[in-house]
Amino acid sequence: QVQLQESGPGLVKPSETLSLSCAVSGGSISGYYWSWIRQTPGKRLEWIAYISYNGNTNSNPSLGSRLTISIDTSRAQFSLRLRSVTTADTAVYYCARTTRLYWYFDVWGRGALVTVSS
Amino acid sequence: DIQMTQSPSSLSASVGDRVSITCRASQNINNYLNWYQQKPGKAPKLLIYAASTLQSGVPSRFSGSGSGTDFTLTISGLQPEDFATYYCQQSDTNLYTFGQGTKLEIK
Numbered sequence: 375q376v377q378l379q380e381s382g383p384g385l386v387k388p389s390e391t392l393s394l395s396c397a398v399s400g401g402s403i404s405g406y407y408w409s410w411i412r413q414t415p416g417k418r419l420e421w422i423a424y425i426s427y428n429g430n431t432n433s434n435p436s437l438g439s440r441l442t443i444s445i446d447t448s449r450a451q452f453s454l455r456l457r458s459v460t461t462a463d464t465a466v467y468y469c470a471r472t473t474r475l476y477w478y479f480d481v482w483g484r485g486a487l488v489t490v491s492s
Numbered sequence: 493d494i495q496m497t498q499s500p501s502s503l504s505a506s507v508g509d510r511v512s513i514t515c516r517a518s519q520n521i522n523n524y525l526n527w528y529q530q531k532p533g534k535a536p537k538l539l540i541y542a543a544s545t546l547q548s549g550v551p552s553r554f555s556g557s558g559s560g561t562d563f564t565l566t567i568s569g570l571q572p573e574d575f576a577t578y579y580c581q582q583s584d585t586n587l588y589t590f591g592q593g594t595k596l597e598i599k
Contacts, residue, residue: 417577417593418590418592418593419536419579419581419590419593420590421581421587421588421589421590432586434587435587468535468536470535473541476524476526476541476542476583477524477526477583477588478526478538478541478581478583479526479528479536479538479581480538480541480547482535482536482537483535484534484535485535
């Protein structure tokens, strides 16, 4: 079955850029939407953005222009870049498959802890 | 943003009990409501989507109900593996939001 795996640095300095990738295996990246979701140290879940297999995107306005999400279907992966990070961006970042119509997250990666600290 | 409020925030119960968790939306979300279970150190797992549709592979002791602003997740006959944190998530708008979570603990 489909599996997702996040990868990227676990420590980012304030004001720098957080970059994560999610590799999709065991199934096709095409035909689906793919999201990033983060969980704060207080356990609150926050949806960040999604990207479709053909590049359509939607993102949380709270992250403003700091966010870039991209997809590479040839490599079966999608990526997140969050610029100008602060300590408030410290979280576990999950990638998840997103099913249209009811927009639920039915397959999740194991999560990647990203700490923003100098 | 649509605010999602779960109650209670925590709940103690025993194996075999029937428990219910409530999720209230700050505005009408029709049936665009999904439920997840999360165990410590693990990613959330989808249980129910569209308010009442059981995800494939999820035991039938889990059920969901509601529409509009008020929703309920019910677990009938708690099993040891059900002690976890549960989250609701609305998808009625393009900005998906989650409830704050309900931690279900063993009494």
